[in-house]
Amino acid sequence: MFEDLMRRYGFVALLLSLVFLVVFSENGLVDYVKLKGQVKAIDVSTARLQKENLTLKGEIERLTRDDKYLEELARKRYGFIREGEKVYRIER
Numbered sequence: 001m002f003e004d005l006m007r008r009y010g011f012v013a014l015l016l017s018l019v020f021l022v023v024f025s026e027n028g029l030v031d032y033v034k035l036k037g038q039v040k041a042i043d044v045s046t047a048r049l050q051k052e053n054l055t056l057k058g059e060i061e062r063l064t065r066d067d068k069y070l071e072e073l074a075r076k077r078y079g080f081i082r083e084g085e086k087v088y089r090i091e092r
Contacts, residue, residue, distance in 0.1 A: 023029045062069050074080040081087055 021028065063073070071080075079087070
């Protein structure tokens, strides 16, 4: 009788120990879930950076080929003017 109880509880204890190790040990289920979340975050970041990269490539292409766009950008961002033009600054 006592041996049967020991076998039964011993088996249950062994099974619980194995489940605990699989779930909570290093490289266990908990770490797997964390890593999966990190991979998803990195994928999102990579997609965003790839989109930004395409936008910047298009901007570079436009700046190197379109002189009117380059002039417009220089005028807006840096306040460049053509020779002979006058600039009037109106302050509010």
